[in-house]
Amino acid sequence: METRLDKEGFESLYGDLKFQNKIIVKQPNTGGGLALLWKDDVVMELINFSPNHILMKVTEEDGFIWFFTGFYGWPEAQNKEKSWQLLKHLRSFVNWAWLCAGDFNAILNSTEKLSLRPPNSAEIDAFRCGLDFCNFKDLGFRGYTYTWSNKRPGAANTKLRLDRAVATMEWRAKFQMSTVSHLPPHASDHLPILVHVKRVQRHQQKFTKGFKFKEAWLLWEDCGDVVKDAWDMAGRGELGLASIKEKIKFCGAELKAWGSSKLEPNEAAMKTLQNKLEELYSADVMTDESKTEYLSVSKQLDDLLLKQEIYWAQRSRVLWLKHGDKNTKFFHSKASHRKRRNFIKGIQCAQGNWVDEGEDIAKVATGYFDNLFCAAEIQTIIEILQVYANASGQCINLEKSSVYFSSNTTGRQKQEALEILGVKEVSRWIPNYPTNKPLSSVRDDEEEVMVSSLINHDLQVWRRDFILAKFNREEGEAICNILLSRRQVPDSVYWKHSKDGNFTVKSTYKVATSLLKKEDWAESSSGGGVSRVWAAIWKLHIPNKMKVFGWRACHDILLTRGNLKKKRVLLDEMCPLCFRSQESTIHALWECSAAQDVWHGSARALQKCGTGQTDFTSLLEYLLDQMENIEVELMIVQAWLIWNQRNRVVHGGKFMDPAMFVDTTSSGFGAVIRNFRGDVMAAMTAKGPAVQCSEEAELLACQKAMEFAIDAGFTDLIVEGDSVNAMRSIISVKEIQSALGHVIGDFRHLMGALGRISVSCTKRNGNRVAHVLAKYAQHISSNLFWMEEVPSFVVNSVNFDDL
Incomplete structure (x- = not known):
């Protein structure tokens, strides 16, 4: 331990402690020093010591030998390198299992600092290198994250995790059940840490395992x-x-x-x-x-x-x-x-006491669920809601409230509860589906299925076979295409009429006005409400075929899938590129993610000029008020090019990047890791689920690449992609509430596990290798990875990538 007492002061206190052995090392220039205490039943041998460390050899009862170091790192920035030199020097005295704990006066990543001032990345790198040299790995902790605070008020307050315990793989393998706890603070500016050294308990109850084929x-x-x-x-x-x-x-x-x-x-x-x-x-x-x-x-x-x-x-x-x-x-x-991850080490009972014995843990868990699922009348819920309304002054609108039922609730019980409470049962939960709710009928003798029962909570993926057995094919595919977070985040509500999912008065106003305009607009060019739109189109200085195209788009008579379904030519009206909604004229030319990428590259960033329009006529009328004639001409030409390119992609067998395979319910992702010279260090091609749009594909590709980089051992990364929207969503400080918010949140969570990381957008011709790897995924049945070698089919792309 680190102590503020000098050697004489500690000697006077030592008599009150229940330890028979001690080592005290005095700091040469300041009061206090280091102290190590142990009892007679612990066999320890001193190896060496200094004002910044005490190295001991520990012998267990079974003869197992391991080493322990109490460590104190130099607090001054100019002397921190001495700490890591000392660690590397101590490595020469240790030849087996090693535990090192104390105040390192350094942090491992940016999440271990809470301050307005950013952390010093050079110091983080030096600390990581020192631990890597000694084959140390952080043992984690329980309790409050930060172990030191300067105790200043307001914005001047800084908190850091300076104290920790690290160990080698040999030590962790021997003492698998060991834990590190951050104890409550008292008089010091540091939190004390407690390392509980514990082996696997051999006398634990043996549970019957199910059959597993080997x-x-x-x-x-x-x-x-x-x-x-x-x-x-x-x-x-x-x-x-x-x-x-x-x-x-x-x-x-x-x-x-x-x-x-x-x-x-x-x-x-x-x-x-x-x-x-x-x-x-x-x-x-x-x-x-x-x-x-x-x-x-x-x-x-x-x-x-x-x-x-x-x-x-x-x-x-x-x-x-x-x-x-x-x-x-x-x-x-x-x-x-x-x-080790799944083992329950202990649990806190209802009285606040901590229990760690197997039988006691079982009793606490049984008692908790008995109380949780005890019978209670529905009237009690109404009384609780009434108490809340009286206390808060807010009356609860039951007509706008919803209720969830568990899978073992019968239909009769549900009906009685709904009648008493006066609320509706939630069922509209499938996004990007016409009715937003499943229409498959449930047999009278079959219990209703909860959404949570459709998810494999261990792998955090949909139970595809179970879903397809419960719902029809179209509904099942729509459910399986809903994105799930890897972090088991709670459910949330988002506003589908804004890109980031946040509700705004502005977006609501645009939706309302567009719906009102749609009701008033005439269906032919003779209507007075849109006469200036027709006049403006025919006065534009563009080829006649583009004028006719604009006229056809305003009349909504382009051969979109929505119109072809009305004429009974096609059965499926979904957009074949983004699979997000019906392919109408406004969707194909404006709302589709493929079209948005084109509009984003225009001089005026046109996709920001109008939102919420429900047809092409209202969009064009809006743009006529915002732009000059020459800009409207460019807009019509751009829309004509989008329509023709879209037909070539859909009917010509070409695919968008990242790879979205039309003939299968899957997509492909590719990633390549290069060093500063451009040499390929690692590569990956993976097959993923069907995606709804190109932005979703880009975000999932970034997530797959990040997971691969972490598994491969890379800590400092520059993530590059060629989708501007995806890259901006990742680096934005704004919380994304949309359907893609889970993917973005998972990616940001992975960023915290790395030392240094930056995200930027690159040109498409600088990302050829990743695109080739993504498209190659349609030929594989399982994911492929390459370490320090270049796949043969991307050699040419590696040489021609613009870095």
Whole structure:
């Protein structure tokens, strides 16, 4: 610990402490110093010390040896490099598991500083390099984030996380259940930290695990025989589906019993085979017999290594390293990570007491849910609402209120509750769908399905097979295309008539006025309300074919999918490029994300000049009041070019970038990581779900690229994309409430895990490699990754990218 007492003052206090051993190191220029206390039942040996550290060797009861360092980093900016030099020097004294804790007087990333002044990135980089050199990893914490405060009021206040505990992989593997807690402050400007060193509890209750098929079983020749025999024996007395269920159940039981003897490959057996190979290889003379034996032993060793590789690859969740490594420490660490993450170390009961024993945790959880789901009359809810209304002075409008029901609530119970409360049941929850609610009928004997039951909460993805079984194909696809956040954020309401999802009076006024104008406008050019629009079109100095195009667009007689459906030519009226809404004239030429990208590049940024118009006539009338004739001419020409290019894309088999595949319900993403010289360090091509627009595709591609970069170990990144709207949404400080807000929020959350990161927009000809990788995704069945090598099909694009 760091103490403000001098050596004499600490000696006088030491008698009151329940520790039999101590080491006190005095600071040479200031009062106080470092102190380490321990009891007799802890075997510790001093290695060395200085005014900034104490290094000890600890021996456990089972003989396991590890090292502990109490550390105090130099607080002065000009001396911080000395801290990391000291850490690197201590590394030479440690040859195994190592725990280091104390006041490092440094932070690891920008989220560990709360201040108006930005953090020093050079100091962060130096700290990271020091920890990486010693193979340290932060152990995390419980409690308040910041451990130090200057205690100044207002804007001058600064808070930092200066105190932490870090450890090597060997130490973390031995003490997997260890925790670090930030305790409440008292007189100091630092929060004390408590490191609870704890191993895996071997006496914990064993839970019955369900059957899981192990891929490595397929390497045994008798695996197929076990399945065949079990399938033939079971289900003989049953019929139909009951017979199938019985066969599957019996097969699982037989495979589990048979597979229990097929343990993971034994290291001793592999070592024996390796020694045998070395003996045969080093023989002075190789005979035919020894050569045959050599090949036989080599094959046995290959089989064992393959079984071991598949075993650990299936246990780990590093899917992009499928069958890509042998039995390394890295794979052991990943295989054990999920167990540590899911283990409940303790829980706080209703009285505020902390319990960490298995039986006590179970009792607290059972009692909580018993109280949560106890029976209560609906009248109690009305009384609570009335109390709230009286206290707040706000009367609750029940006609505008909604109620949610759980999946086990019967239809009769729902109806009674709705009649008593006087509210409606929520059902309109599917965006980008004509009715915004499912129309599939539910059988009378079938319980209604909650939206939450359609989500796999472990992977945070839709349960596609379950959804398609409950709803018709069109509704199921619409549900599966709704974006889900990776962070399990709470539900929110957004305003669909604004780009960022926030409700504004301005956007409401535009929607209202456009609806009123639509009712008043005539359907032919003889109508007096739009006569000046027709006159303006025919007076424009543009080719006649473009005038006719403008006239046809105003009359809404272009061959859009919406019009073709009215004429019963097509059944689907959805836009084939963004899949977001009906392809009407105003959507194809103005609202579609593909068209917005074009308008954004115009001199006047036209997509900002008018919003909320429901048809092309109202849009043109609005622009006539805002622009000169020459600008209107350019606008008509631009719209004509958009319409023709759109037809070439839709009917000519060309795709937008990122890759959105017309013939499948999927999309493709590509990313490439380069160093400052332009050399390719890593690349990725991945297949994703169907997207609604090009901006959604760009944002999902950025998210995939960020996750890949973090998994690959990169910490300092410059993220570049060629979609201006997507890049602006990411770097904007404004909260995005729209349907894409989850994706943007997930990306910003990932940014906090990196040291330094910047986001910028690049030209399309500087992003060729990423586009080629994205389009290649339509040919793959699983994601592909390359580390420090260039995929053969992008070599030419790498050479011609404009960096």
